[in-house]
Amino acid sequence: MAEDIKDEAALRLRRLLEIRAIGIAALHEGAQGLDCWEYLTELKGLRVRGHKLEWREAKVAHLVALRQRATQVVGSMRTLRELCDEKGLEDRFVAFEALVKSSLGSIRLTNHAFREDNFAEMAHEPIWDRVGDHLKSLKENGYEAFLNSGTLLGVVRDERLIDHDDDIDIAVILKANNRQAAAGEWLELRQRLSDEGVLDEDAINDPSILKLTPVNGVQIDLFPAWFEADKFYVYPHTLGELSKTDVLPLKACSITAYPIPANPEKMLALNYGDGWKTPDPYFKFPWHIATERFSSFLEGVRV
Known part of the structure; x- marks a missing residue:
């Protein structure tokens, strides 16, 4: 045997x-x-x-x-x-x-696709212009928003969009003060943005992340954020580990003048770990852990 x-x-x-x-x-x-x-x-x-x-x-x-x-x-x-x-x-x-x-x-491997170009080859000005349009739209709806995740990492660490990246990340601060209320408000905001024609409806395959209208093939992801008392939450990377003073007041990014958190380095360490200052084209976010940590919020949006 x-x-x-x-x-x-x-x-x-x-x-x-x-x-x-x-x-x-x-x-x-x-x-x-x-x-x-x-x-x-x-x-x-x-x-x-x-x-x-x-x-x-x-x-x-x-x-x-x-x-x-x-x-x-x-x-x-x-x-x-x-x-x-x-x-x-x-x-x-x-x-x-x-x-x-x-x-x-000449094909580029990114975290999302095999594509003909990434940010290293793309013109950034039209991308930033579209980001500005979306930030303005959110502000007109009464919401503060800021550059988030890979986009925040790029402007803070590289002073530009990350060469090996190919999408934009924005977080919007909801008015809700708990996870259940945040889920309800997120669904309402989705409907409002849909009515205004600023969502890329066909690209949305997860209700916890909205897709704003793209530019030149670049997807623009919108993530939910909210405060619970003094603790700040950003799906999927921050679950109350930041305080209000780590985030507010938002400050102007030195590269784009668009809003970023008051202490972006602290948020980036939560999102990417202590090695966030070193570029890593093979970084993988632990989504399975985030799904567990944000389960009550996700249950509310996946109805």
Whole structure:
């Protein structure tokens, strides 16, 4: 019995390495004539103890060859980097990353998509103009809003939009003073913005995040924020860890003059961790944790 199990593991490892080799070849030569989806399906049953690196490389190679599931690719690249760091194989990750980039050519991998450009190549002025339009619209509706998450990180750390990013993040401060009231107000605000024609309705797939009208293919995400007494909440990254004085009064960003929190560094550390000052194209936000932490708010908006 033990020999049978050992033989089966050896067969699975051999097949895993074959699929990895096919994926690597696809990165070099293209995926023409290959059924990469079939290989990816087969990979699900080929996890072999001690060979996480090979499995993850195989998955990334086939997805990149297909130009599909960019979010999974970014997450897998982060996992690969961590595995290589643990094993002292940093050069292996650097070489694999270089192969991925070479295979993509002019295509850019972002957290959301494989696309022809990211903020490194885009003109920023029309993007900021559209952001200004949306901030003005929110103000006319009686709401303060500020640059949030990746957009805030860019203007504070890089003094520009982050090169490897491709969307805009804004947070709006609701008038509600608890999570249940915030959920109700969020739904009301969605309807109001929809009536005004400033929502990209077709792009909204999660009621907790609204999509404002885009510009030049750049999505603009609107996130809910509110105070509960002196504690500040921003879905999905801040659950009362900031005080009112950390946020208000909002101040003008030195790059755009648009509003940002009074203490943006403190918010960024909550959102991105202590390493927020170092650019990381493979950063992945822990959405599963945020879903648990904000469960009462999410239950109210997902009706």
